[in-house]
Amino acid sequence: MAALAKLPPLVVSWEVDALRERLAAAQRGEQFLLQGGDCAESFAECESDRIAKQLKVILQLSLVLLHGLKRPVVRVARMAGQYAKPRSADTETREGVTLPCYRGDTVNRPEFTVEARTPDPNLLLRGYSRSALTLNFVRALIDGGFADLHHPEYWDMRFLHDSPLRGAYMEIVDSIRESLQFFEAMSGRPVNEARLVDFYVSHEGLHLHNEQAQTRYIPRSQAWYNLSTHMPWIGLRTAQLDGAHVEYFRGIANPIGVKVGAAMDDDWIQRLVETLNPDDRAGRLTLIHRFGAKDIEKSLPRLIKAVKATGRSVLWVCDPMHGNTESTATGVKTRRLENIQQELALAFEVHDAHGSQLGGVHLELTGEDVTECTGGARGLSDTDLARAYRSQVDPRLNYEQALELGMMIADRSKKARAL
Ligand code: PEP
Numbered sequence: 514m515a516a517l518a519k520l521p522p523l524v525v526s527w528e529v530d531a532l533r534e535r536l537a538a539a540q541r542g543e544q545f546l547l548q549g550g551d552c553a554e555s556f557a558e559c560e561s562d563r564i565a566k567q568l569k570v571i572l573q574l575s576l577v578l579l580h581g582l583k584r585p586v587v588r589v590a591r592m593a594g595q596y597a598k599p600r601s602a603d604t605e606t607r608e609g610v611t612l613p614c615y616r617g618d619t620v621n622r623p624e625f626t627v628e629a630r631t632p633d634p635n636l637l638l639r640g641y642s643r644s645a646l647t648l649n650f651v652r653a654l655i656d657g658g659f660a661d662l663h664h665p666e667y668w669d670m671r672f673l674h675d676s677p678l679r680g681a682y683m684e685i686v687d688s689i690r691e692s693l694q695f696f697e698a699m700s701g702r703p704v705n706e707a708r709l710v711d712f713y714v715s716h717e718g719l720h721l722h723n724e725q726a727q728t729r730y731i732p733r734s735q736a737w738y739n740l741s742t743h744m745p746w747i748g749l750r751t752a753q754l755d756g757a758h759v760e761y762f763r764g765i766a767n768p769i770g771v772k773v774g775a776a777m778d779d780d781w782i783q784r785l786v787e788t789l790n791p792d793d794r795a796g797r798l799t800l801i802h803r804f805g806a807k808d809i810e811k812s813l814p815r816l817i818k819a820v821k822a823t824g825r826s827v828l829w830v831c832d833p834m835h836g837n838t839e840s841t842a843t844g845v846k847t848r849r850l851e852n853i854q855q856e857l858a859l860a861f862e863v864h865d866a867h868g869s870q871l872g873g874v875h876l877e878l879t880g881e882d883v884t885e886c887t888g889g890a891r892g893l894s895d896t897d898l899a900r901a902y903r904s905q906v907d908p909r910l911n912y913e914q915a916l917e918l919g920m921m922i923a924d925r926s927k928k929a930r931a932l
């Protein structure tokens with residue numbers, strides 16, 4: 514930990530403050546948060562092609578959302594540090610052999626051997642390096658114009674060419690290009706702000722030694738910042754009021770997220786809001802709810818009312834992934850796109866019906882052509898899962914399913930405006 518604490522930070526405090534301002538705007542309904550990426554990154558996949566694809570799918574999705582919602586989209590990737598995983602069980606048994614569970618690449622390795630599953634603190638240093646390499650590449654791509662809104666066709670991916678969604682996506686791209694040209698023709702100058710897009714990173718702040726080692730006091734703001742990422746979040750399994758995670762997160766100035774679910778009673782969520790945001794600072798606290806399509810209508814209204822009763826405001830975000838995980842008949846972990854879509858559609862409705870507002874989505878997705886979730890325009894079924902199932906942990910939306918979800922949000926918003 515001492516070695517890690519000596520290394521320079523991965524992000525700087527003014528970026529963190531800028532993100533908090535954007536999340537404050539999302540809280541007011543002026544912007545929309547898109548948070549997404551892998552369930553878990555892996556050291557082995559810290560590769561240029563994969564990182565570029567991940568950036569592309571997030572950019573594409575943000576473009577679809579921007580076009581549909583007519584609001585700036587705040588892009589926050591689950592990236593450059595998403596290396597520690599909470600697990601429901603401590604051990605895993607295969608053919609009579611029991612070993613510790615895989616807990617993410619900064620803790621141990623996924624292979625099923627005693628050696629691989631034994632935790633190794635040196636992995637923390639490797640995780641820091643991988644995060645730095647990832648972030649360096651993302652920053653270079655963005656600074657170099659990879660994300661220039663004038664050329665969204667560059668974000669296109671080869672495999673989109675034979676996708677049933679290609680037509681709809683290209684219409685959005687053309688419409689954005691035309692709007693920019695129109696604006697530039699009117700004003701006689703380029704829309705500079707549209708040249709560079711903002712891009713932030715986040716990860717679950719699970720491994721507290723890791724988070725603490727990168728926590729610095731910033732005299733300018735007279736506050737402590739976690740400078741390993743812009744927006745750390747507390748996972749569902751570590752949100753206890755008297756737990757170490759809430760205690761650590763209470764002390765940092767970053768905008769933070771907390772995963773919330775049906776098991777949380779009113780008192781628990783109210784005290785979380787009061788403890789984590791005592792000054793009611795806008796943009797500070799994002800509550801990421803994850804219930805499952807079956808439970809959201811029952812549980813979300815209660816949580817909205819409980820938070821309202823505190824008199825404080827939060828940014829509400831829907832994670833339609835983690836409550837919809839299931840196993841196929843052959844024991845493969847999957848999620849069905851129709852359940853994901855349904856939970857998200859219900860999230861918008863329930864917030865509307867309770868005088869609240871859904872300000873963002875939190876997704877597990879990849880820019881690669883994997884088959885981990887079923888459904889979607891290509892109609893992936895349980896038997897397709899074996900073709901390209903790569904996730905070590907949770908099943909992710911592939912690029913096409915992610916775009917389809919984005920188009921659903923965009924269409925919903927267009928219809929709502931037309932009413
Ligand atoms: C996750 O986001 O990968 C995760 C483990 O989520 P949750 O804490 O909501 O279960």
Ligand code: CO
Pocket residue numbers: 552553835877906907
């Ligand atoms: Co996950």
